[in-house]
Amino acid sequence: xxxxxxxxxxxxxxxxxxxxxxxxxxxxxxxxxxxxxxxxxxxxxxxxxxxxxxxxxxxxxxxxxxxxxxxxxxxxxxx
Amino acid sequence: xxxxxxxxxxxxxxxxxxxxxxxxxxxxxxxxxxxxxxxxxxxxxxxxxxxxxxxxxxxxxxxxxxxxxxxxxxxxxxxxxxxxxxxxxxxxxxxxxxxxxxxxxxxxxxxxxxxxxxxxxxxxxxxxxxxxxxxxxxxxxxxxxxxxxxxxxxxxxxxxxxxxxxxxxxxxxxxxxxxxxxxxxxxxxxxxxxxxxxxxxxxxxxxxxxxxxxxxxxxxxxxxxxxxxxxxxxxxxxxxxxxxxxxxxxxxxxxxx
Numbered sequence: 001x002x003x004x005x006x007x008x009x010x011x012x013x014x015x016x017x018x019x020x021x022x023x024x025x026x027x028x029x030x031x032x033x034x035x036x037x038x039x040x041x042x043x044x045x046x047x048x049x050x051x052x053x054x055x056x057x058x059x060x061x062x063x064x065x066x067x068x069x070x071x072x073x074x075x076x077x078x079x
Numbered sequence: 080x081x082x083x084x085x086x087x088x089x090x091x092x093x094x095x096x097x098x099x100x101x102x103x104x105x106x107x108x109x110x111x112x113x114x115x116x117x118x119x120x121x122x123x124x125x126x127x128x129x130x131x132x133x134x135x136x137x138x139x140x141x142x143x144x145x146x147x148x149x150x151x152x153x154x155x156x157x158x159x160x161x162x163x164x165x166x167x168x169x170x171x172x173x174x175x176x177x178x179x180x181x182x183x184x185x186x187x188x189x190x191x192x193x194x195x196x197x198x199x200x201x202x203x204x205x206x207x208x209x210x211x212x213x214x215x216x217x218x219x220x221x222x223x224x225x226x227x228x229x230x231x232x233x234x235x236x237x238x239x240x241x242x243x244x245x246x247x248x249x250x251x252x253x254x255x256x257x258x259x260x261x262x263x264x265x266x267x268x269x270x271x272x273x274x275x276x277x278x279x280x281x282x283x284x285x286x287x288x289x290x291x292x293x294x295x296x297x298x299x300x301x302x303x304x305x306x307x308x309x310x311x312x313x314x315x316x317x318x319x320x321x322x323x324x325x326x327x328x329x330x331x332x333x334x335x336x
Contacts (some may be wrong), residue, residue, distance in 0.1 A: 002255075015104035018305055035258040039103065054088075060268060062100075062105065063099075066089070067090045070088050072086040073084075076082075
């Protein structure tokens with residue numbers, strides 16, 4: 001099973017600088033041209049489900065607007 | 080079917096306040112702020128850290144960190160940090176300065192703080208331009224680079240050559256950790272964070288003056304896109320300001336962070 005993850009972008013902080021879009025190795029990010037943040041920028045959104053949760057978008061984000069999550073298998077107790 | 084649970088890979092550091100920064104979109108000041116906040120969180124230093132904010136674009140740095148902060152007169156952050164550290168030696172003291180603040184008006188303060196071996200940490204943001212005042216030529220402006228006060232490109236015959244602060248401060252006997260890093264891509268941002276961590280470790284161990292120079296972008300005043308500004312750092316700035324460790328105290332060698 002491939003590792004899957006997702007990000008949550010906080011519109012309050014995102015300035016639409018596109019650094020994360022450039023950096024994303026899976027190319028799953030894009031500016032959301034249908035929405036504006038309170039400061040008047042187009043925020044980033046995920047456009048594909050192939051995010052691996054690597055966290056590179058968060059590492060390059062100047063405004064710490066991105067929270068990165070990853071699915072982690074729960075180990076079953078042995079019987 | 081394997082059951083899964085959500086694991087947080089990255090979240091906003093605790094040392095950040097919940098306010099919107101005033102920096103332009105894509106400005107690497109935000110990245111530098113974030114790395115400092117992450118390092119302070121990791122080392123558990125927040126309750127005893129005192130930051131010194133400069134004059135420049137980062138003049139409002141005190142609004143963005145959840146810790147004690149003072150605002151210094153232009154260029155005098157190392158002098159102020161010296162006083163704070165000498166009165167409160169148990170506290171962690173760092174200054175956050177840009178190139179106009181540190182390498183121009185504050186040149187005397189930074190040189191003497193390093194020569195005295197003051198046990199403080201300096202985070203130096205080098206973006207080769209004066210950002211806040213509208214993109215004038217800075218001491219670190221590259222030869223031939225166009226700014227509002229050198230519209231035909233910096234003429235080294237007339238205005239001199241860029242100053243390489245890391246190299247200068249590394250020859251001071253009082254310095255313990257002097258390195259130059261860049262913030263233009265994820266790999267270099269990770270290295271920068273390690274360097275900031277080591278600089279704070281140097282201060283905790285009392286190894287003397289520590290400075291991390293970070294090559295940064297200024298897309299607004301360079302008048303190029305955010306993507307091009309990252310390429311500008313890699314292609315134009317790094318050849319003039321080579322990345323590397325200019326002085327690492329032997330006590331820090333082999334320290335895993």
